[in-house]
Amino acid sequence: MKNVSFQMLGVGIAQLLPLLATLILTRLYTEEDFAGYTSFIAIGSIFAVGAGARYQYAIMIPEKNSEAVKVFSLSVYLTFAYSLLLVLVVLVITFFNIDFKIGHNIYLIPLYVLFFGIWNAFSNLSIRYKKFKQNSISKVLQSLIYVSSSIVFGLCKPIFNGLVLAKIIGVLSSIFYLFKKSVISLEFPKIKSLNKVAKKYSDYPKYGLLPAFLDIASVQGIVLILTWFYTKEDLGYLGLTLLILSAPLSLVGTSFKEVFYQKITYFINAREFAKGIRFFKNSALGLLLVGIPICLIILFLGEELFSFAFGDNWIKSGTFASILSFSFLIQLIVSPLSSVFNAANKLKVASYWQILYFITTFSTLGMFAYVLKFEVIELLYVYVIHEIILYSIYFILQYNTLKKLN
Template sequence: MINIVRSKIHSSNAMLKSVMILMSGTAFSHIIFISTLPIITRLYTPDDFKVLAIYSAILSIVSVLVCLRFEVAVPLPKYDSHACILVVLSLISTVIINILIFLSLFIFQDNLKSFFNDSLVNYFWLIPIGGVFIGFFNAFQYWNTRKKDFLIISKTRVIQTSFSSILQIIYGLISPASIGLIIGYIIRISFGFFITGRKFFKENWYNLKRINKIKLIVIFRKYKKFPKYSVLEGLFNSSSIQIPVLLIAFYSAGPEVGFLMLASQLLSAPMSLIGQSVAQAYLSEARNEYQRNNLTEFTHKIIIILLKSSVIPLFLGFILFPYLIPIFLGDEWSRVGVMMSWMVPWFFMQFITSPISMSLHVTNNQSTALLLQIFGFLFRNGMVIIAGCFLSEFIFEIYAVTGFIFYSIYLFVVLRVLGKS
């Protein structure tokens, strides 16, 4: 796998080094996660994972909103002083929006109980806490991407996963309950902001002291397309993935959605070993490639890397997952293996498309990205609702097929846009 990366991006030593550093951190974090998962699945029940699945679906939607997508713009400015202001705007937005979320949950808690059961609503106070953590983490993470400080990104992933797994196991041994999984999940996706944030403030104290209200307004207006278009794009993208999870939880009896979450985590873990690493490195290089009028060719090289690194492993997984998962996780988790086989085509297309989707922002095509996500939201949620009403026994299978169709269309549009830019 590493040889494929080396052979295809030999012309860019910086890109190669970035990918290798990110891959190492991702690999270690996934090894920790996967090696501890058989213990965790034997400490917690599928119903505990159902609660975690619903919480993580809601938090995933919230995480797109909290920074108003200013964090996505952090790698783009020419000057670090402007990028610092974007980080500050992200942090301010995170605090304000999570306060509003907390107030909304408090005011409408009785209404929420009519849709979710009481035991689940009792955990909703963790949503704004998780929202603050993930908002801060994303803001500092994009700053590190801008500075190409991939070593700290890599270290942070390992630290987060280690603390998360240890906490979930200890909590499961003492008093197994959904809250142990939820707190561990928050740590795994965001706890590293303490490390990256400290580094950001230490290195940029001079620029931060010079920020005033006027500068905040100027940068806000300059990058207003991100909250204007990219927030909606991100919300539609996240909602097209996460709202079906909530709908499946609503229409399906038992812990079906808990199985779905575990299948998604297991399938995405090895794939993001390259995909997530390439995506961050791609974003750090895409601006320069676009300025050199070389973004299309650069993107094609990235697609080839992703194709060659995924076809054979996913094909083998498609065949073997239903047999291996019950042995790995326990017999009561056999449904997870069947789900993973169904999800292979969807995750294959997502693996190819997601890293290069940021090219729409680099080329200033945020409106196109927004339209694509609106289509995905309507298409995927619409099909799940229809399945829930008329074919509830096949609701997951239909959800998986819609994922493959959507990302196939997305890839086609991205390549067309790059061809014209």
């Protein structure tokens, strides 16, 4: 409980700080600035999937700490190599003038991916050694540096997007903190000595990269579609909307998912399937009761709240939030329950849905945006309908997975 409390507290504060800072940042940055930041994070997150080739998630597996350090080192080496490769990718993108609405900030993507990959490796290493408090502090520090740097850059207006620079500096500060508190030294092992662990844990890149890519690309689907087919202003408004709505989704979803995973795994391992099904239903009901008030407030007061908090210039973000309120609700209910696939060892079922979600997201949004030329408001309604249908299917698959065990 102590360890979980540290994690929840860290996630909560790390989410709350940028949320509160947005009250200031929306008065320092324009809609185009938020558009550039939103697009940068979407593209950077997709590229970051390949950082470390997913070996960072194997750090907790080895019995010996010495082997875990080798896996950590392998992840860091691969992150450096991958980031260098991204430099070439970025040069190709700029050569062919592919527009992601982030301008020269695209040159910062390899740097962001490099820092994110190293931070992710350090974070998993700290969890292995049960340094939950330090891991929590690193997340708070990252948010604190991001917020303070964003305000400074908002005042002095650097060449690059201030929000993007602040994000990169925040991740870098977290790396320094975790390295200072870590059990390793600067002496990394030779590359040849890592061949054994690379082969031993090769399932992580083999079976982890594609699902992770599909997952993050699907999540960022609406952002990418607006990046390609709509104005920077619309993308900026959506960026603020997603920033605000993601805070309760991350806090409630992440915290509940950890507790749910532990409990549902216990019921399945104990072969108490009836109790597991009942717990699943009660969990869904509990998440529904938590989400309904938030959903209704956003639905009916979205424009007023955004206008009051962020200024009249951002009232359209409130309109977007009102439309997206029901997609927010169903994601809040269904996403935390996805741990049932891990607990039941039915990852193939989850992967099938992920592929379906990826295909339908881009085909549906792409058709209505590019072919049918829908306005952005109309597209958001299509997106909400799509989310409700797909997440309803996901929920049914979760429930049926449990029932088949009984």
